[in-house]
Amino acid sequence: MLLPVSRVVTRGSVRRGGSLFRSFASASTSDSVNYTLPNTSFKTYECDPPSLEIEVKKNDALEMYKNMVLIRRMETTADNLYKMKMIRGFCHLCTGQEAVGVGMEAAITREDAIITAYRCHGYTLLRGGTVHQILAELMGRSTGISKGKGGSMHMFAKNFYGGNGIVPVGAGIAFTQKYLGVNNATFIMYGDGAANQGQVFEAFNMAKLWELPAIFVCENNLYGMGTSAARSSANTQYYTRGQYIPGIQVNGMDVLAVKHSCAWAKEWTSSGKGPLVMEMVTYRYGGHSMSDPGTTYRTREEIQHMRSTNDPITGLRLRILEFGFATETDLKNYEKEARTIVDEAVAKAQKDPLPDESEIWTDIYFKGTEPDVIRGREREEIGVLH
């Protein structure tokens, strides 16, 4: 899906095809580049596609690169920690899918909202969580983003509602935005697996009926757990499934396409056109969760092919070098930096304490409104709150 750069405009000058690499040696100080996205980037339903002509800013590109690298490093480390038995239970990694969250976050503001499914570590980081808070949560430490109470699937931050997986809840966040009259949108993430649930269509209906600033984003990684899209969905063109809601399919392995389409989508809802359905076509390199090796229902060749030809980090890396935004050495340094951040976070989290035992009783109800006592496993085991 990642195509060679077809046409690039730098400082007003057009450079074509084969001469790109050489040309960009002299463009290394450029702060932005005009670029044409591959024409396979988008497909639309009942709406005109966004322009393929985009401006890529150096800072944005480097920021996105750093974020993707950091997320991948964090997820790879989580994988290792899981295998070392330092993370328990369900753990869904987003390795391979980094471009979706990173491109989206780059296109919106922290005042816009995101809600996602259980594959939530990357989004948590992008929404303001730290690597340490996330890994500490995975390791069940008191310093975790949910104080160690939620684990892998239940992470939250400002304007980030988890770690959830129930689409209509996202429509409710958009409802609030409309109710309060704020000019923000809610990106409601769900997988191709969840896309067939009745509640998705119930949410579609209300969002359209009430013209909510809801952007339903089907993160289509081609497999809902171990079931391929074709085996679960009568229509696998998820962007068309809003029927009365316009839709767009995006190459979710290309972070520039994701960013551009999300900015376009936000503009769409902001200008009062109502909800949208987006389909981000992406791919997870690992299994559905840690208990799934991910190789019984797809071939190793397929995974390898996606890694070698569609990797979102490699794709952006090539562009950054072509645009002259950074050198190989710069990019290597970012990777080293990511490794350091993650290693330090792990070292810190390992030393962090488990939650205090009194924490079992807190946060069940809003502070100050709890019952005086909460029963434990037998009548003498009680948590006294007041």
Place this chain on the structure above:
Amino acid sequence: MQSLEGPSKIHVIVKYIYISTVYGNVRNASSHKKMTGSLFKNIFKIPALSISKQRGLSNVGVFAMQKRLFASSNDGQMTVREALNAALDEELTRDERVFLIGEEVAQYNGAYKVSKGLLDKFGPKRIIDTPITESGFTGLAIGAALSGLRPICEFMTFNFSMQAIDQVVNSAAKVHYMAGGLVPCPIVFRGPNGSAAGVAAQHSQDYAAWYGAIPGLKVVSPWDSEDAKGLLKSAIRDPNPVVVLENELQYGISFPMSEEAMSPDFLLPIGKAKIIREGKDATVVSYSRTINFCIEAAEKLQADEGISVEIINLRSIRPLDTNTIVNSVKKTNHLISVESGFPHFGVGSEICALAMETEAFDYLDAPVERVTSADVPTPYAQNIEYMSFPNAEVIVKVVKRSLYRKKK
């Protein structure tokens, strides 16, 4: 078949229990057929983080450190997973109308491998993968039951059955009554239920009280392999909707199987409990995974205090076997319930009510005691998760209190 009452048998079981408790998610070890062997070995090479030790139960922790592979089916042993698989296999063979429907049941061989091999044997007409649409496929399965088929509807876990609870409660449970007996609904809803390891609030909870509250449903909850096979087969043959609450952490545990239980005609009656350990001092009533802890507690009470505990494995949540409980209380005069469900309005609450409303009341020498999960959403962190569910230590404490024994 040896009886389960002997201490040696119980010790063997306890070893398995602790392995599965400590390593938690048994399906990690078995979700991929090619890797099963090596993963199992890897898992058991790693020293256990013994929570029991942290909690000061070092004698129990010893069991956790034992490296023991799960037995496969031979010498009258079967894992709970194998027993469920055998029940499905036999009933699919016996009755053409029976089919299995749910997420990942066919090509993936089941998320927890309970349906392993069934697609190969019975084909896609009868072993059916669904989209992730509980409300939809549960409703569809109920429709099939109303119109003459015998569906087995698998929930990947009962947590996901919440997406379809209206279908189970309002479509399946009540239809026979509403139709004045004209429309039966012979369907089984089955899958793992109850406490699991490290999966936090939405994926580790016990629905026995939820489904046990509904007239029109039958609800069973197996503990060992015989329970699993006999109860599931009875559920499939029952002309009513039956909810079968299994437990993920039991799937990999091996239990003895009698010759009778190995037979394709083996059925266990729904509504009958089983006394799995006879005793004279106190009656402990439990079901599913918490039975493990009851056995361990009974052993300890016997060894340390000379207290003789009778353990009743309920097997059936609805109907509840009142007679077995009452008769046991007449003998022991002390009653303790143990479950992994929430305390409020739970199975234990019902057992307390039963004691109030029957002649058991006249025989009680102490108030009925309940051991339950803590009244909190299941936390993720291991230390406070451990505080959320019953274990032998708590059961020992409560049994002693019921018998007015001094605390240590």
